[in-house]
Amino acid sequence: MNLRLDEASRRATWPGYAAAVWGFLFAVPSFYWALGGTAGVESTISPQLVELARQQDSGMLAVLWVTGALKVVGGLLGLALVRRRPWGHGMNCLLQLMAWGAGVLLAWHGAQFIVQGLLVQAGLVEIPSESLPILRWYTYLWGPWFVAGGIAFVLAARAHLRTVPDHRHPRIAGVVGGLGALALSAVALMTGIG
Template structure:
């Protein structure tokens, strides 16, 4: 029996709500630091970013505001994947594209943080001594946080897709979003960005 768009059971909605909470909660530090707050800045992010934050560098503040807004958009995306009644087929394809793109991007980014941190701890790669404590934050907080958010978006997209009657276009859109995010991430990594 195929589920209709508006009849997905309540327990199946948890990934969308988890993605929404992830986005909204993750937006808080961005907005806090953009408004001049400094709690957590010196111990949890890289020294180069700390310096920009403490100097209130206009470019860095703009990046914080933009990333905060993007995280709120991610939260809204999580909610949109749960509340499907209003979305037509074209919008559902866009939701799939965005959710799979966000999910793959976040898992990739977080896995890089965790992987690098574990390699540092295994003494297979070295970091400057002043980066070691920050590396632990990226390994055990930021990396898993990104991976968890990515998994929530991918699960929410999967639940959303399973509730759709005509899935072919939405499935293609999801594949394009996920593959596009992977290509973009790999290109950024090769270019030394992020």
């Protein structure tokens, strides 16, 4: 019987570990580019960002360092969701808020890349010609990568919630995180930022 519980417990932790690996791996390019590396820049990100990276623009460098740090925080969040000893009530709420927020935001953002790429390839949407060479990267690499990270965080949040004795407040925090991420995405989309 104990062996079954241990096996079930291990299976329940894989999404948290997957989210952690996703966050840590995704931080590597940000830090690499912030340190001046250029491999992969030209073929995988927009030409405007490539030029800023080449010029070592201070604003661009700050964005790269901040996004790299946020990705590391995402990795730490994944690890926090698989902790075997129970967290306090407030921390469980915060973990659910952050995990659902990150999961929904990442999945939505990735889905936008995929849908836009497929619409362009189908001839239903036009984009500037200088963006066409990197379209495949956004459609088939970055989009699915963001969606996979989003799914990992949502699954990790669900697995974590099953370990929490009182589900009510953490569940509400998760809903707030997910809806907040959707609202943020909608505002970014309407303002042309995202």
